[in-house]
Amino acid sequence: MERIVFIILGMASVTYLPRFLPMYVLTRLEIPKTVITWLSYVPVSVLSALIVPGILTAGRQVFFSAGNTYLLASIPAFLVAWRTRSMLLTVIAGMTAVLLLQQFPLI
Numbered sequence: 001m002e003r004i005v006f007i008i009l010g011m012a013s014v015t016y017l018p019r020f021l022p023m024y025v026l027t028r029l030e031i032p033k034t035v036i037t038w039l040s041y042v043p044v045s046v047l048s049a050l051i052v053p054g055i056l057t058a059g060r061q062v063f064f065s066a067g068n069t070y071l072l073a074s075i076p077a078f079l080v081a082w083r084t085r086s087m088l089l090t091v092i093a094g095m096t097a098v099l100l101l102q103q104f105p106l107i
Helices: 002-028 033-039 042-056 069-084 087-103
Strands: none
Touching: 042 069, 069 087
16 A cells, blocks of 8 residues: 555656746746747747648658648638637638548549
8 A cells, every 4th residue: 555655656746846846947047038039939839840740741651732631721721820810710720621621522
């Protein structure tokens, strides 16, 4: 029983400490404006790194053609995101475009 308690406490600490320590340290420091500006680009970069391979590849190969449903669906999703800046509307537009392109393929 004691071993299980120690395992749970150990798992809790390795989960909590990596989240708490940076927050604790960074709240005590004055971060320069250039670093804050640079950090504002991190979410966009990570999101792009996750989305672009899914759009441009199929079966571990680049699939850049008119038959690529996801590539074609990304165009209206991008336009909706650009015009509205709404995540919900962008997701709805992208999912609708994928659904329509899969039901009525262009090629």
